[in-house]
Amino acid sequence: MEQDELYLSLSERLGKLSKFPKMRDDGKSISKLLEENGISRRDFMKWAAAMTAMLSLPASFSPLMAKAAELTDRLPVIWLHMAECTGCSESLLRSDAPTIDSLIFDYISLEYHETLMAAAGWQAEQTLEESIKKYKGRYILMVEGGIPSDDSSFYLTVGPHGQTGESHAKEASDNALAIFAIGTCSSFGGVQAAAPNPTNAQPLHKVTNKPVINVPGCPPSEKNIVGNVLHYILFGTLPALDAYNRPKWAYGKRIHDQCERRGHFDAGEFVQEFGDEGAKKGYCLYKVGCKGPYTFNNCSRERFNQHTSWPVQVGHGCIGCSEPDFWDKMGPFESPLADRLYHSVFSGLGADATADKIGATILTVTAVGIAAHAAISVIKKPKE
Amino acid sequence: MGKFKDLFVKRHIEFSPFYRWHHWIRFFAIMFLIVSGFYIAYPFLSPEMDPNPTGFLYAKGRTFHEIAGFILISMFMGKIYYFFFVKSDRDEIRSFKDLFSVKKGMKQIGYYLLIGKHPVLSGAYNVIQLLAYIGLYIMLLFLILTGLILYMHVYHESFLVFLNGPLTYLEVLLGGLASVREIHHILTWGVIIFIIAHVYMAVFNAVYGKEGTIDAIISGYKWEIPESEKLK
Numbered sequence: 001m002e003q004d005e006l007y008l009s010l011s012e013r014l015g016k017l018s019k020f021p022k023m024r025d026d027g028k029s030i031s032k033l034l035e036e037n038g039i040s041r042r043d044f045m046k047w048a049a050a051m052t053a054m055l056s057l058p059a060s061f062s063p064l065m066a067k068a069a070e071l072t073d074r075l076p077v078i079w080l081h082m083a084e085c086t087g088c089s090e091s092l093l094r095s096d097a098p099t100i101d102s103l104i105f106d107y108i109s110l111e112y113h114e115t116l117m118a119a120a121g122w123q124a125e126q127t128l129e130e131s132i133k134k135y136k137g138r139y140i141l142m143v144e145g146g147i148p149s150d151d152s153s154f155y156l157t158v159g160p161h162g163q164t165g166e167s168h169a170k171e172a173s174d175n176a177l178a179i180f181a182i183g184t185c186s187s188f189g190g191v192q193a194a195a196p197n198p199t200n201a202q203p204l205h206k207v208t209n210k211p212v213i214n215v216p217g218c219p220p221s222e223k224n225i226v227g228n229v230l231h232y233i234l235f236g237t238l239p240a241l242d243a244y245n246r247p248k249w250a251y252g253k254r255i256h257d258q259c260e261r262r263g264h265f266d267a268g269e270f271v272q273e274f275g276d277e278g279a280k281k282g283y284c285l286y287k288v289g290c291k292g293p294y295t296f297n298n299c300s301r302e303r304f305n306q307h308t309s310w311p312v313q314v315g316h317g318c319i320g321c322s323e324p325d326f327w328d329k330m331g332p333f334e335s336p337l338a339d340r341l342y343h344s345v346f347s348g349l350g351a352d353a354t355a356d357k358i359g360a361t362i363l364t365v366t367a368v369g370i371a372a373h374a375a376i377s378v379i380k381k382p383k384e
Numbered sequence: 385m386g387k388f389k390d391l392f393v394k395r396h397i398e399f400s401p402f403y404r405w406h407h408w409i410r411f412f413a414i415m416f417l418i419v420s421g422f423y424i425a426y427p428f429l430s431p432e433m434d435p436n437p438t439g440f441l442y443a444k445g446r447t448f449h450e451i452a453g454f455i456l457i458s459m460f461m462g463k464i465y466y467f468f469f470v471k472s473d474r475d476e477i478r479s480f481k482d483l484f485s486v487k488k489g490m491k492q493i494g495y496y497l498l499i500g501k502h503p504v505l506s507g508a509y510n511v512i513q514l515l516a517y518i519g520l521y522i523m524l525l526f527l528i529l530t531g532l533i534l535y536m537h538v539y540h541e542s543f544l545v546f547l548n549g550p551l552t553y554l555e556v557l558l559g560g561l562a563s564v565r566e567i568h569h570i571l572t573w574g575v576i577i578f579i580i581a582h583v584y585m586a587v588f589n590a591v592y593g594k595e596g597t598i599d600a601i602i603s604g605y606k607w608e609i610p611e612s613e614k615l616k
Binding site: 295 | 425426427429430431439440441442443445446495496498499500501502537552553555556559560561562563565566569570572573576577580581584588592
């Protein structure tokens with residue numbers, strides 16, 4: 001009966017939302033947009049059912065999900081780019097055919113997105129300022145990229161006013177209704193925050209005091225990005241989060257536990273090197289560096305590119321891209337973590353040292369010491 | 385052996401049966417954990433080819449590693465209890481009297497460097513030995529905690545679910561699951577080095593000491609020259 005109550009409260013919320021003014025000028029509805037792009041109502045409902053399942057809601061909630069998708073034009077979204085590669089936007093937008101996810105992203109009231117908007121220079125800056133002013137406390141903020149901060153913030157200087165990315169991010173966060181850090185860079189710092197972090201790049205949650213939902217991944221799948229928007233529209237609250245502020249519905253389980261090659265792992269059947277017999281048979285990629293055992297994400301269930309494939313299916317191990325500091329912690333990417341190199345040992349002298357190598361070296365020194373001590377004590381007996 | 389012919393020695397119980405059994409179960413658990421742990425880190429064995437998907441070599445390796453781990457945890461807890469609360473084991477706690485004695489510490493190093501005499505001890509262990517054991521137990525504690533974090537993510541329905549909160553806190557503190565696994569691996573090397581040094585020191589003391597210290601961990605008896613004999 002808890003379910004019924006939830007269903008009622010969600011429908012009530014959607015009812016309220018539907019009374020909000022539409023933000024699109026052309027007044028086109030999502031169903032019309034989908035139809036124009038050759039997606040049938042049936043396909044749309046199938047998609048809604050899949051999204052419902054992904055958010056761990058009962059199947060009976062699918063109509064609500066469809067309705068939520070139709071209402072995505074009621075919430076303004078501001079998307080900021082910090083120090084990044086735009087791969088997260090690309091993940092969402094570049095698909096072989098327009099997907100429902102990417103069409104919904106087209107459909108939402110995207111007030112500001114540097115890659116997609118036509119405006120440039122002064123005009124772009126004005127759009128941002130005006131959107132923040134106009135929708136103050138009502139917009140969803142999505143930020144992509146790490147943020148060079150403090151004394152190094154000048155490394156990211158944007159726009160005609162020469163403002164720093166940090167000040168953009170701060171101002172936009174202060175006035176936002178909900179904040180999503182899209183991708184590993186804005187969630188945890190990503191590649192530009194990897195040692196030695198020359199630009200002092202920081203994740204979004206270090207720059208603002210407001211709660212930030214992290215949607216890491218390099219890039220995160222289109223489903224995880226759109227899923228977060230839909231979750232917010234449906235519930236109006238922040239989702240259940242894990243210890244790293246990642247939504248549990250997407251990052252609650254280990255890649256390893258849902259992996260299609262898991263059977264081979266437990267059986268001890270491993271790919272020894274890329275292109276060998278085991279690789280052809282689809283054996284486990286642990287010995288060629290798969291970091292799935294340390295990574296929490298839904299790639300093994302949801303995959304990428306309209307559920308077509310994902311790295312492990314293609315034959316390369318997971319590199320742990322949705323974990324904090326993965327550039328520093330998950331390397332080397334193509335051998336197990338036991339082969340991790342410790343660069344800092346003896347100011348670079350131990351650059352090729354693994355834990356086992358260092359351990360074996362100390363063990364050898366210990367053994368030599370013991371042998372020497374034993375030999376000397378035979379000649380020079382210890383005093384009683 | 386002529387030197388010892390007329391020497392009167394006294395036999396006394398150094399280690400109780402509980403202490404000895406604990407020591408050896410701990411030893412075998414640790415040895416098994418080291419070997420199976422290295423296999424888990426880098427699976428160096430390949431199973432016999434079997435057309436039926438029933439030979440779960442790696443899963444078995446992990447299972448036995450976990451079982452040995454739980455045995456070690458139980459031994460660890462038993463030892464902690466024994467150390468603090470059992471009267472016959474007071475000798476261990478008495479060793480702590482010497483812990484901050486710089487003089488005894490220096491003397492002990494002198495003895496090991498073969499230039500000085502062995503200091504008189506207040507308890508069962510000398511300062512260097514005691515420090516090594518404290519180090520071992522700190523390493524074991526962190527091995528157990530990191531092991532439990534790894535286990536928490538392998539088997540989600542265990543009886544340890546009530547620990548998930550604190551363990552997750554520790555996991556984040558240590559820098560994520562990958563770091564936890566690494567710390568687990570590095571600490572194992574610490575334990576390996578400890579074992580080598582520990583065995584050597586035991587043998588060294590058995591060869592040059594007259595108390596029969598290495599026998600004590602099996603039979604429980606140590607041989608001691610009584611004060612009355614020493615005066616002669």
